[in-house]
Amino acid sequence: MASTASPTIRARRLRRELRRLRAQQGLTVDEVARSVGWHRAKVIRIEQGHSGVSSDGLRKLLDLYEASPDERDALASLARQARQKGWWSAYGDVLPDDYVGFEAEAAAISTFQSLYVPGLLQTEEYARAIIHAGRTTANKEEVDRVIAARQARKVLLTRDVPPKLWIILDEAAVRRAVGGAKVMRAQLARIVEACQLSTVEVQVLPFAAGAHASMGGAFTILDYAEAALDPTIVYVDNDTNTLLLEEEQQVSRYRLVFDHLRAKALDPDQSADFLVRVSAELQD
Known part of the structure; x- marks a missing residue:
């Protein structure tokens, strides 16, 4: 399946460019708000991605920022693409955050999971068990929609140029x-089957490795083909919310943590053997 542009990524590019153009003009948020007749909160919401920008609003900003004709064309195109709907919008009730939109265009996905197998490799039965455990009041229709959304995500692995997927699993998840x-x-x-794919690497971090650099929990690093346009994002997961981290210092920290985890984990071949052994030990 061919890769498609993610509206979520295009929206991120747009707000980054608007912040860049404002800084280039040496304008503060308050100065922009006064110049275009908006409340300062509107400018902040647009730049932080909490609110979209209309065609007329974009024109006002680009006039104020003295954008060049090429910049105007490029940002108008980004704004149009950002207003499109990704496939995941149909599952907005069961996909509450933007993660899938950011994942959709990633060139590399590096994730550490401490408690369960990540969604891209989950079987339907495993996913149902996870969902039932976490959504104790969910009805069958809701569970089926979550499953359908997760199945749709897996198309990512069969697109023409799939992302490089590197997973480190804590032994507890196994x-x-x-x-x-x-x-x-x-x-x-x-x-184990996924390990045979050239674009997938799986390592198991055994209990014997002792303390490690991510005792606090799971995280995912998303890298993009055009790093200058789309810098790396880190998602940090916990039971109550998901944090999106974009600052270079934050990203560097998590990349270093992932490197430490890779060094402590079993290598991919050893990990595959380990998974086979664990499977054989399971008692009905």
């Missing part, structure tokens, strides 16, 4: 028999 022994054996087999 040992926990989610859904029972039969479901977990099938899930482990799915991971």
Whole structure:
């Protein structure tokens, strides 16, 4: 399947460029707001991605920023693309944040998961067990929609140029028999199968490795083909919310953490053997 441009990424490019043009003119948020007749909160919401910008609003900003004709054309195109709908918009009720939109155009996905197998490699039965455990009041229709959304995400791995997927799994995620022994054996087999793909690497971080650099929990690093336009993003997950980190210092810290985890984990071949052994040990 061919890769498609992500509206989420285009919206991020647009707001980054608007911040750059404002800084280039030496204008503060308050000065922009006064010049275009907006409340300063509107300027902040647009620059932080909490609000879109209309065609007329974009024109006002570009006039104020003295944008060149090429810049105007490029940003108008970005704004049009940002207003389009990605496939994930149909699942807005079960995909509450922008992660999938950022994931959709990633050239590389590097993730550490401490408690469960990441969604891109989950079997349907494993996913259902996870969802039922976390959404104790969910009805069948809601669960089915979450499953459908997760299945749609997996198309990412079969596009013409799939992202490089590097997963480090804590042994706890491998040992926990989610859904029972039969479901977990099938899930482990799915991971081993994915390891055969040239674009997928899986490492297991064993209990024997002791303390490590990400004891606080899971995170994902998203890298993009055009790094100058789309700098790396880090997502940090916990039970209550998801943090998006973009500052260079924050990204560098998590990249260093991931490198430390890779060094402590079993290598990919050893990890595949480990998964096979764990599967054989599961008792019905």
